[in-house]
Amino acid sequence: MKKEKFTIVTFLCNWCSYEGADRAGSARLNCPANIRVIRVMCSGRVEPQFVIQAFRDGASGVLILGCHPGDCHYKKGNYKARRRIILLKKTLKQFGIEQDRVRLDWVSASEGTRFAKIANEMADTIKQLGPLSELEALN
Amino acid sequence: MAKPKVAFYWCASCGGCEEAIVDLNEDILKVVELVDIVFWPCAMDFKYQDVRNMKDNEITVAFINGAIRTDEQEEMANLLRKKSQLVIAFGACSHMGGIPGLANFWDKETIFESSYGKDCPSVDNPDNIVPLTISSVPEGELKLPAFHNTVKSLDQVIDVDYYIPGCSPAPYLTMKAIGAILAGELPKKGTVLAPEKSLCDVCERNETKPEKMSLTKIKRISEVIADPEKCFLAEGIICLGPVTIAGCTNEGSGRCITANMPCRGCYGPPPKITDVGVKMISALASIIGLEGEENMSEEEVEQLMSQIEDPAGYFYRFSLPKSLLRRKRMN
Ligand code: SF4
Ligand code: FES
Secondary structure (H helix, E strand, C coil): CCCCCCCEEEEEECCCHHHHHHHHHHCCCCCCCCEEEEEECCHHHCCHHHHHHHHHCCCCEEEEEECCCCCCCCCCHHHHHHHHHHHHHHHHHHCCCCHHHEEEEECCCCCHHHHHHHHHHHHHHHHHHCCCCCCCCCC | CCCCEEEEEECECCCHHHHHHHCCCCHHHHHHHHCEEEECCCCCCCCHHHHHCCCCCCEEEEEEECEEEEHHHHHHHHHHHHHEEEEEEECHHHHHCCHHHHHHHCCHHHHHHHHHCCCCCCCCCCCCCCCCCEEEECCEEEECCCEEEEEECHHHCCCCCEEECCCCCCHHHHHHHHHHHHHCCCCCCCCECCCCCEHHHHCHHHHHCCCCCCECCCECCCCCCCCCCCCCHHHCECCCHHHCECCCCCCCCCHHHHCCCCCCCCCCCCCCCCCHHHHHHHHHHCCECCCCHHHCCHHHHHHHHCCCCCHHHHHCCCCHHHCCCCCCCCC
16 A cells, blocks of 8 residues: 655644653654644644645644643633634635644643544544645646 | 826626726726726727737736636736736735635536536526537637636736725725826835725724623624624624725725625735635634633534634635635545
C-alpha cells in the first residue's frame, strides 16, 4: 500500500497541553510523526483564520489542545475556543472540508498519555479521510 | 487637448452597476462633457473590434463591473487591460466576486445539472441538452463562451489599479473617483476608493449597543420585524457592519440600515481584514453563548450555533471568490 503523506498542524496551549505533549515525549510514548506543533499562549488565541490558513498551506488536519474547562490560565480562553471552533467547523463543512479534520480537545500538563492517545486518534482519522487534496482554489 | 477616453464593460453581473452609472443623474452630463466614452456595450453601440483596433493604453480608464465566469469575460478583461492606462474594478462582483461568486459553492457540472437537468422543475429537457462551447450545425460551427468551474474576481484575472466597491457603488463614490482621476489625484495603486472605517463606526444604532453583548437567540431578518432604532447585532440579527466599510453612505447610517435591514457586507472589509468570514466567526463566537458557559456541554454550544443556518453563505455573500478558501471542495 502506498504510504500517504499528510500533516496535522497542532496548536498547543503553553500552560497545559504543551506540557502534556512534553510529558508524552519524556515518557517515550508513541506519537504520530505527522504532528507539527505550534505553541500558543492559550487555546483562545487560535483564531479561525489560523485554521483556514493551515489548510490553505497544505495541512490535512488541525488539532487544537487547551486546558480542561475551568483550568484555562486566562479563565475563559478555552470556552472561547470552543465557541469559535464549533462555528468554524460548521462553516468548513460548507466548503467541503470534513468536520473531523478539525479537533479541539483538552489535555492537562500531567496527561502525557492522553496527549498521545488524542494525537494518534487524530492521525488515524486523517489517514482515513485521506490528505486534503489540493484546494481547488485556482481552477 | 483631447478628452480622456473612458470605457465601461460588464462581465458576470446583474446590470445594477450600469444602473449605478445612470444613477449619477445630472452629474453624468458633467462627466460626458469632460470625457469621451469610447466603449459601453450596455448603453451604446460598440463592437469588440472597436476596442481591438485601439492602440495600447489609448483608453484613459476602463471601469469593469461583474465577476469573471466565462472565457469571453476573461478575454475582454485582458483586452481592456492592454488598451487602458487604468483599470477600475467597479462594484462588488468585480471587487470580490459578489453574488455570482456564490456559485463557488458548486461547480460547472452541478450548476448545469440544476439549470438544465431533469430535476429542475421549470425545465422540460428530455434529451438532456446542455450548452456546449462548440456545436456543429449544417451551416458550420457555433461557439458559445466557455463556462468556468470557478467564479473569480477581476483581480484574479488581470492587474487592477483601483476598486470602487459596493452592490451597487453609491453614486457619490463614483463621482469622487472620477474627479480624482481627472485631477490626477489618485492614492496608492490597489486602493479601494471608499472610506476605510467600518459601518459600525458611522452607524447611528451603534450607541444602542450594550457594553457587553451576550446572545442566546439568533433571529433571521425574514422572521422578525426589526426594531428601527436598535443595533441589529445586539438584537440577535446578524449584521456584517463590524466587518464592512462604510462606503454606502456619506452621511448617516448606511443604505440598508436606514431601510431597517442589516448590513450584508457588499462594500467589503476594511484594509486590515483579509477574510470576512473568519472575522465574523470570531465576532459571533465572542457574543453568543457566554452566559453559563461553564455549565454548558459541547452539544449545547452546538445547539446555540446551529441557529446560524448558513454561516458560509451569509458571511461570504459578496466575497466568496476572494475568501481564503475561494470555493467549495467538490468530492
Ligand atoms: S452591527 Fe449593524 S446595526 Fe449594529 S452598529 Fe454595526 S452596522 Fe449598525
Ligand atoms: S491557557 Fe490553556 S487553554 Fe487557556
